[in-house]
Amino acid sequence: MTEPAETIAERLHAAFDSLTRAERQLADSLLQNYPVSGLGSITLVAKAAGVSTPTVARMVQKLGFTGFPDFQAELRRELEAKISDPITKHDTWVEKAPDAHILNRFTDAVMGNIRQTLTQIDIETFDRACTLLADPGQSVYVVGGRITRSLADYFFMHMQVLRADVTQIQSMSNAWVHYLLDMKPGDVVVIFDVRRYENATLKLAEMAREKGARIILFTDQWRSPVHEFADCTFCGRIVVPSAWDSSVTLMLMLEIVIAEVQEHTWASTRKRMEELEDMFDRTRFFRKFT
């Protein structure tokens, strides 16, 4: 039995007058650092409040629950709703569409993925990866798999503007071995590998490692086996209501890395970008206005 749209805290306050002495003591204890105090066993809750267990059982029944477990389940639900903040647990993104519309369901999942991924990201790993990528003394190689090729491509395109010595490895063909020839110790290899982890990618990682290269890995929550060889691993949540996995969280992390690396390298990147602008001007590639 669970009343809708009313928190247990509110119910406690509402019912406070009709409670007995020991029950008020209990209600007080529950509201004190609510709602965690109510999550232990009935024995613990009773002890914390300084009352007996039957008092607890009686009070939750007074509040309209069938028993203590029922009460506790409701408390957990409430906590869950509170923890996942209102922005991410929005449910309806496109207000004109029903909740069940794919636009809403998908967006909800992606928002959750992002929040999840970001709260669990390791800042030191992030900073380390950015420092590695900003080091002009080392070459950077970028490689992706079947699906992640586009991400690798995106990352490569940006890095190429930011700094010199960036190479994209075509992992599909067998030609990727050629790139290993010029790999020096300390060089940085950025690898993308998500579900349906690829054998070629793993082999490449292993061999690059033997060459003394440092590996930055972008993978999913289950971690590609490349992880064994990687210096920095970024795990993104990728599960969405679709037959495919989502690359959005990985894309987000990529872009943040790009932004941060650019901060590091700004002195030299600035010149590169100006030069690029000049060259674009001469190609009349882009529209001048609008």
Place this chain on the structure above:
Amino acid sequence: MTEPAETIAERLHAAFDSLTRAERQLADSLLQNYPVSGLGSITLVAKAAGVSTPTVARMVQKLGFTGFPDFQAELRRELEAKISDPITKHDTWVEKAPDAHILNRFTDAVMGNIRQTLTQIDIETFDRACTLLADPGQSVYVVGGRITRSLADYFFMHMQVLRADVTQIQSMSNAWVHYLLDMKPGDVVVIFDVRRYENATLKLAEMAREKGARIILFTDQWRSPVHEFADCTFCGRIVVPSAWDSSVTLMLMLEIVIAEVQEHTWASTRKRMEELEDMFDRTRFFRKFT
């Protein structure tokens, strides 16, 4: 038994490699809206993760707890510390990093972008675009620009699996005109064009339009001039604290379109995907397990 100064989430991550398949599945479930998911009874936790109760008991022991109740008690302590901490303002995504850290600022911006983009999306446009793309009678062409080439690539790769008659146009070279030769009235051209709108892209749109093609445009909030020729336009917010624009919202919309088109075409797509699986099996391209 309780280790100090290390959260269970961190321990789960640290131990992830030494966990078995079912245990990883469990760890995953626990980290998903952590830490509330771990607060139910062992039975509930097991069921939520889709594993058996012994698996839960085994894993918490691996993590160094004497048993499930011990594990849960630690989880509650952790939660209490987190709740009572006044700095639990949730506009911070990476809790260990300051608000001003690029990870938080960037994510904040992207979240806002997604929200705004989605609230402004037109459902009819969305549905119309998906219907167009699901029509097996018409050919689909995909074309991107300098930055958006990766997005086009990503979209193409998925569409190619979903249905026949999908072509990626390389807009960089001059060869794109060749593709216009075979374009029939009613064919669908998916165009990506964001800031620094490209002349070649606009020209292509114009000429495709003259051929009677329908155009689906993915652009930014300021709308590429291609919009004039487009049947369906998707505008994504792309502004982030970076020298570059963000492609995350566009990627999100792409993925939703892919998911929805797949719904429409599932009957035929299913066969295609099964065949693809068979062929992959024969190539030994992917790792069989893990």
Place this chain on the structure above:
DNA sequence: ATGATCCTGAAATTATTTCTTCACGAAGGT
């Protein structure tokens, strides 16, 4: 291929929790 090893969940066992009953004691009315 084959055997050894390890993982996994069903079932049984054990422990714990939750609920109920009941007797004691306090408060308030007669």
Place this chain on the structure above:
DNA sequence: ACCTTCGTGAAGAAATAATTTCAGGATCAT
């Protein structure tokens, strides 16, 4: 002062949860 009424917690009963055992099954090395 006595009785009635109600609140309270101790103790036991019932229910539920946690752990252990075990056999089938998957994986890996040979």
